Amino acid sequence: MPNSFKTSKSNHQTACFQDNRLLKAISAEVRERIYPHLKLTELPLGAVLYESGDVMESVYFPTNSIVSMLYVMADGRSAEISVVGYEGVVGIALFMGGLSTPSRAVVQSAGQAYRLESKFLKTEFALNGEFHHLLLRYTQALITQMAQTVACNRHHSIDQQLCRWLLLSMDRLKGEDLYMTQELIANMLGVRREGVTEAAGKLQSAGVIEYRRGHIQVLDRPKLEHLCCECYAVVKKETDRLFEEFSYPPGGLLHRLKD
Structure with missing residues (x-):
């Protein structure tokens, strides 16, 4: 462990x-x-x-x-x-x-x-x-x-869930490339692998991503965000709001919170 x-x-x-x-x-x-x-x-x-x-x-x-x-x-x-x-x-x-x-x-x-x-x-x-x-x-x-x-996961399609997952993952790696098999993505989303294969194929055909042997490269992030449901934007907006307080003044975060 x-x-x-x-x-x-x-x-x-x-x-x-x-x-x-x-x-x-x-x-x-x-x-x-x-x-x-x-x-x-x-x-x-x-x-x-x-x-x-x-x-x-x-x-x-x-x-x-x-x-x-x-x-x-x-x-x-x-x-x-x-x-x-x-x-x-x-x-x-x-x-x-x-x-x-x-x-x-x-x-x-x-x-x-x-x-x-x-x-x-x-x-x-x-x-x-x-x-x-x-x-x-x-x-x-x-x-x-x-x-x-x-x-x-309850209300949106696998296509939209995949878009959300890709965007959240890339935000946390500071890049546009992911190394992940479709089987692992399916396990993360809790769906069948065939569903992920179909959703990823649609994104690739639309020129949004390129997928080869477990390597996912996002080619058109604005379009990926457009195809995504509102869930990604909700999470990003709240995270950004809270992280706006994470500035680095000499007194640190608590100093700013007390101002």
């Missing part, structure tokens, strides 16, 4: 540290307290950060990876409820007091993340300061994504 992941042998580098939006948003004072305890960790494709019911030992701040939160049914079928990339943190149950969750966290796109052990996270969160407020605001954005995903 988490302890089996490889920690990068290289020293912390500011550029990589700032690749996570939450870690970048904290003030120098907070950074000095938690930075020595962050471990740059390799997250291979398909790795499970935690299973349903596991007591969490760490949280993860992705830098160039994507992690999916999945609900797995008794018959093995699964569906994605949220996706986390460079903008957030995996393991909110640790600071929300639950310690565990019924979902599974799986690496959707390989890369790296900063791992912070629970004792250091809880110590900083208990100060009820900048880090506390920052994580709660992120949690609100994540809850919005979860709620909208449920509505989208």
Whole structure:
């Protein structure tokens, strides 16, 4: 489980540290307290950060990876409820007091993340300061994504769900390329592979994406957004609204909130 992941042998580098939006948003004072305890960790494709019911030992701040939160049914079928990339943190149950969750966290796109052990996270969160407020605001954005995903899966077509999924995933990788098989996408969306194949074929025929051997390249993002349902825009608008407060003044986030 988490302890089996490889920690990068290289020293912390500011550029990589700032690749996570939450870690970048904290003030120098907070950074000095938690930075020595962050471990740059390799997250291979398909790795499970935690299973349903596991007591969490760490949280993860992705830098160039994507992690999916999945609900797995008794018959093995699964569906994605949220996706986390460079903008957030995996393991909110640790600071929300639950310690565990019924979902599974799986690496959707390989890369790296900063791992912070629970004792250091809880110590900083208990100060009820900048880090506390920052994580709660992120949690609100994540809850919005979860709620909208449920509505989208219930009311919108597979074509629209695929568009939403592609846009959310790309936003969390800061690029226009994804490496993901149609089978894995189907597992994320909780639909049959044939449905994803048909939907992806339509997007490719329309010149929106190019798909080859698990490599998805978005060629026309404006058109992709146009073909998507309103769910992507709802999530993006709320996330942007909350992240507008994540500026980097000398006093940090809490300083701005008190102004």
